[in-house]
Amino acid sequence: MSARPHKAASAAEPREKTLRAWLREFRAELIVWLALMLLAAATFVLAYLPLGPFHPLTSMGIAVAKALVVALFFMHLKRESATIRLAAAAGLVFLGVLFTLTLADYLSRPPGVELDAVRATRAQTPQQP
């Protein structure tokens, strides 16, 4: 939106626009919508296929693709100024810090420690319903 001045009210809105005219006007939005629906359909089908350990990979990969499509086209990040892209990226950078540091703890614990701790507390406390 950086270089585009706000246009003053363009010529009076035509009373009746043909469906064709609307389709032409919203061509970009409709293509993006169709892409999002196809990606959603793909995730749904893939979720039922026997992919084993690849499930999280495919479903998150497609979710990231959908998010990018929404951010770039519907949220106009593709044509925004550097300042605004920076603000958008800042959220993701700190999200990255949150995930990296948290997982650095959990994923580096020796296996079994968690469960042993749970069992130990269970043994001391009366059985829960």
Next chain:
Amino acid sequence: MSSTVAGHFHDHRQQSRANTLGLWIFLATEVLFFGALFAAYLIYRVLYPQAFETAARETEIAIGTLNTALLLTSSASVAMAVKTARLGQRRATMVLLGVTLALGLGFLAAKGFEYHSDLTKHLWPGSADFPLDPPQTRIFWALYWIMTGIHAVHVTAGLGLWAVILTMIARRSFPLESSDKVEIAGLYWHLVDLVWIFLWPILYLVGRS
């Protein structure tokens, strides 16, 4: 037109950029807000993968998938409304925002049916009749209620915004083509859609194969 520019801005373009930047900074805080919940989900899923698959199989996949379609479509209608608003096409903008409101209300209605069904099946973590084993399945269901609940609050807030803006457009309270109200509210709405784009696969599509 100059009447819509606040005193502390030079011109319209500067005001509009400041509005957009401010909203993006708010969206970054929203990303972190939901991000913490996603991080909690990831940790427990890594710790208890089997329990999470067992638990996720019990979510209402038909309603979750319908809601994905509703929200994606509402994002498209918002993107179209942003376009028509910028061109000053009042009637078209009102129709498109009306469609968005209807899709959002549809989302909340479906969510209501879903919550009712979940409650009937005692699928809340504190239930004495919680039907699933092992106990860690309750962690999944706690996250399910918190994450979808907070997301539904965001949808409700977005619908409130659209209702106010739609009323203002109907009353001609502000000059449509020189205002960025629709665009700013649209950014928020797209973020709510973005969150759902990630909630749907992790809550509904796990453990289905």
